[in-house]
Amino acid sequence: MLNTLRTIVQEVSAASDLRAALQIIVQRVRDAMKTDVCSVYLFDQEQSEYTLSATEGLNPSAVGVVKMAQSAGLVGQVGLREEPINLEDAAAHPKFLYIKATGEERYHSFLGVPIIHHRQILGVMVVQQKKRRRFDEPEEAFLVTMSAQLAGVIAHAEATGSLLVTPNSPRKTARFQGTAGASGVAIGEAVVAAPPADLGAVPDRQHDDLDAELALLDRALEAVREEMKATAAKLSELLPVEEQALFDVYLSMLDDNALGLEIRNQIRTGSWAPGALRYVIDEHVRNFEKMEDAYLRERAADVKDLGRRVLSYLQKEDKNSITYPDNTVLVSEELTPAMLADVPHEQLSGLVSVQGSGNSHAAILARALGIPTVMGAVDLPFLKLSGNQLIVDGNLGLVYSTPSTELLEHYQVVVEEEQEFTEGLEAISGLPCLTPDNYRIPLWVNTGLMTDTVRSLDRGAEGVGLYRTEVPFLLRERFPSELEQEKIYRHQLEAFAPRPVTMRTLDIGGDKSLSYFPIKEDNPFLGWRGIRVTLDHPEIFLVQVRAMLKASVGLDNLRIMLPMITSVFEVEEAMHLIHRAHTEVLSEGLPVVMPPVGVMVEVPAAVYQVRELAKQVDFLSIGSNDLTQYLLAVDRNNPRVANLYNSFHPAVLQAVQKIIDDTHKEGKTVSICGELAGDPAAAILLMAMGVDMLSMSATNLLKVKWTLRRITMEKAKDILAEVLTMDNAQVIRSSLELALCSEGLGKVLGIKSRRFSQ
Template sequence: MLNSLRSLVQEVNSARDLQAALDIIVERVKQIMQTEVCSIYLRDSGSSSYRLMATEGLKQEAVGKVTLDANKGLVGWVVSRAEPLNLENAAQHPRYEYFPETGEERYQTFLGAPIIHHRQVLGVLVVQQVENRRFDESEEAFLVTVSAQLAGVIAHAEATGALDNMGPTTHAARFAGMSGATGVAIGTAVLVTPAENLSRVISGLSDDPAAEKHLLQNSLAAAQDDIERLAEQLNNRLTPEEQGLFDAYLAILADTTLISEVEQRIDSGDNAPYAWSQVILAHVATFDSMKDAYLSERASDLRDLGRRVLGHMQNTTAQTRIYPEDTILVGDELTATMLGEVPEGCLKGMVSAQGSANSHVAILARAMNIPTVMGAVDMPYLRLDQRRLIVDGYRGSVVSDPGEELLRQYEEVVREEQVLVKDLEAITHLPCETLDHHRVPLWVNTGLMVDVTRSLERGAEGVGLYRTEVPFLLRDRFPTEEEQRKIYREQLQAFHPHPVTMRTLDVGGDKSLPYFPIEEDNPFLGWRGIRVTLDHPEIFLAQVRAMLKASEGLDNLRIMLPMVSSIAELEAAQVLIYRAFHELLEEDFTISLPPIGVMVEVPAAVYQAREMAARVDFLSVGSNDLTQYLLAVDRNNARVAGLYESRHPAVLRALIDVVQQAHSQGTTVSICGELAGDPGSAMLLVAMGFDVLSMNAANLPRVKAVLRSITLEQAEELLLQVRDLPDAESINHCVQEALKKSGAYKLLRSSVGDKISL
């Protein structure tokens, strides 16, 4: 049966459409299981009834016409129980119901298996036969396995609207991905698909290597001109640091090793287009095979540049596209150069079927405040051109062809967000304190220089997390100590006299350096954070020296250590910091030893918070990673992202424990994850006793508005209500009710999660 299943899956995946896939399934399952009937019932769009959509053995005229309510008949019983039903004599079952249109009265034996996707019963797969017998365990297991395979096909069809042509109801299609940049955009999809295909370059020979090399060099130069032109077009919208992404593209085009490989193939007889395509595809395959998220994204860069150069070689004219004023850029694999082609002011949102939040286009989207969804792998992007789209960058989802009511709700969100920005400007420079005068410092998380201006404009009082890995990620080598010093000095000066908390290099997990690859089966539990830098003290010492030098005369530096899971790691890092400090004193630098802190982001640190707090100047909770580790959920994995719940009872109890343990040692504690930037959660964090909340600059005004509208006593009452609740759903409801009672709720009611129901 295993071989039969593999063959069946291949046939279904190659089917031309959904109906063909269903017909293949019923025919092949009937044949494999040697039954007399096989049928598929699917849920009608927007209703709770199930319709006969394909059959082998029952009357064909019943297909598409026979509909069963979810609470009727044996099929309805399978739906209600969400588990298989195996009957030797179906007619004797109390839930049996006869449907004369199908001609099934002769069939006594019944086996039905639910088709389940994401806990929803999408349909039922049924086999029947005349003989009175019970299907054995292996047959039942096979049908359940087929149903599980079929679930993905049905779910995709339901999302894309393919079921609409087979049933009476139509609906908007929604596709899940992951957030690349927050916000909501409504507009017209513009499909971008590269005309050049590296895989379809026909092998060609040449007896004039010099001419082919000349073509190669001219094409490289033309592609370089393209990149420089696009970078210039985006010059006003990006900082010099973000422009460095295009410098990385130019560096690839100037890579002598890459060019040498192409020229060697030309010398062996290949023409330039074929030689170029083969070398690029080989490098793309190498990067694609890497498990590290950042390195695998380099494959996208190579493909993009490879196509561009190939286009110049083949003299293909770039497709002329019309970009409407509400352009939503859509493609299989969007790139930074595609973004640059859109006229300024026209780009409202982006959707990429491939890629992640680490891709260059997502980094640029966040810098330019363009709502973006990445990794929408089930999205039929080729069919979306010129269709109406909603990009929900908060939820990481895309809606195509939205109905009037849904469109109206999202349009209201967009309008209210625009009003919200203006309303919140009035409190920008007011202190963040509760109605009973409890002061709560609000700091920001930064990584790019563009964050500085936004943060100061929104009233930030310090930096709770400066991601020092960003300058490392944007280079093709380790930055020198002096290069680091200049970057850190800019940050420290920009926020002076406010404190700036610089996290030491945090690579590994979902962040890896292209020149320092980390390949592991489970990188989040592997070599990352402080583990890497302690194993390479030369990297750690150079970075700490650069930080200390940059702080000279400013004295607003704080150093924070990531991914610490033991006292031994903490003490080893402290020894290195003290060493760097005394070295610089001996070199006549006038510096002070900055406060040193630890990030609490693994469960081990939660249970050693007291011991760590006794040895450092501050603790800072990284709620994103801590939640991920406590719940064993990768929030970037679409299959389990719904289980990632930052207000899970276990997470809240861990946060309370950390604050209590830190304060018992007289040590301050802050929080710098996304939880701090959520207005409802901020009320809980203040009640817990967090000394500082640090968040993305965009969230700061909302959090300030809520905290200025409540008393500390109200926040503490809310915490008492939720701390013993058994699940996140109950906690979320309680927090939402508290928000509604706050004076700021009218300002914040444009929250997507509160207003939109899909």
């Protein structure tokens, strides 16, 4: 059964559309189980009914015609119970429903299993047999496994708009949950970006010019042939004759009568050259991998290698021919800054990445540019989305594919209102953040790129609460030198002077890795990251601190902040190195003032040592993203548990209040620089808690300022007192939204978007 399952999965993966995939499944499952009938009934959520969508054994003319209500018959019972039903005599069951059109009166044995994806019932798979018998456990397990495979196929079909039970069926909207990367809403056309020479990431796309695609393929094949010949000649004196023969095999595989011909034929069906190449290579790889002979199985690697070589040449020529629509939504398995750079900024509406997190460099850049972004949309069938209309809800981390007219109209209103509201905020950029009852709270920004800096100053930022020094490290293929770092930091300090700039020391590890300094761990968020790395490598830490100090000469607006602190000992060790770096810079004759030093409170251990830590440093800053993650034991980059990650959780709010209170007892200031600070609703609570300053992305600064300028400190404290009595994060969020709406502040929260999605 295992080999059969593997074979079926491979065939289904290669199917051209859902209809073909369903037919493959019903045929192969019926044969594998040696039964008389296999059928698939798909469930329509809007109509609350099942439709016979594929069958092998029942009347084929019933496909697309036979429909049943949600609770009707045995199929309906399988769906309602969300578990298999296995019967020896189906007709004897009280819920049995006889439908003449299917011709199923001859079959007695019945086994039905639900097809479920993300807790939603998508359909039911059924096998039947004339002979009266109960299907055994291995058979039931096999069918359950097949239904799980089919669930993903159906979900993908929904996303691409190909889930059409009948040719006239309306397209369905598919919704995918990711994590918010950059706030805002975008509506546009999907353009799928593939990384260089990655066959698995080549999207499906139709060509416009057959002759041009064939010519492109010919040039790529010829380039690879020449490359092979050159390599063979170069190694001719180093390799034995039998090894040299491998190059001849490669050349013959590229021949016009071999792979070359198959790729051309696939192009003639309408596919663009890279997609045709991927299809043919995948077919050959599957065939080789099914072979019993170990030597022949290994040839799959040779075919893959050839495919990558040809693809690299196709991509070189194709890169210059890509046209981007005016409302491009760039989609990729893993977005990179280079991909963003390829799209003209004025044509880039939104971004979607299957992998990555809100802390990915692409997400940081997106926030700096103000482009609505969703990261970590792991179930998105990105290869099949080219040309599809998408809605990107960066506020909630949602992506909608093939949206309905109603959904489009709703989000179009959201986009227009958001744009109108944002433009109106420019008027308050030069005003202080002062509540109606004259409570003043400074608003700072989180930066990492110079684009952040320009936007921050335009919006009236009063300082930098978090400068991510890892960004220059991520942009290079080696550690930047002390002089390079000094120039980068000087530019940042000068831009904001005399405003303070808080530079966090190198914070790598977790989901931020350097290609030239890889950290491979089973659990990176509980591993070697932040201050742990730099204390283990004082040579990196000292170079960075010296660069910061030198950059601050004559400006004196530098503040240094230490990440991932879990103990007083770490602070003492870091302070020793900072003072040493300060002494070294002074010895060079530079008049450097010792800057204020602070620590980030982002792990539970630090929460309970705030007073001890505050005695060691000048200020504290709360990193709400990691603090939430560690308090709730939820990976904040994992969309599968996104519903559990919530900074409004009572434990998080109580921890933040404790940090603020304990810091003030030691006479020190405390800021918050996580995403919580940039949420206008959360900002009200944080202000009421007594935080000394809020630091956020420049994109959110004016929204927060607009909100706080319209609510009194007295009212904020009333709201805080009320939510601190609540024990549910969702209730807290809803209560906050209700309170803001009653104050006339609802439009800053994107309430319309939120409520429609729920």
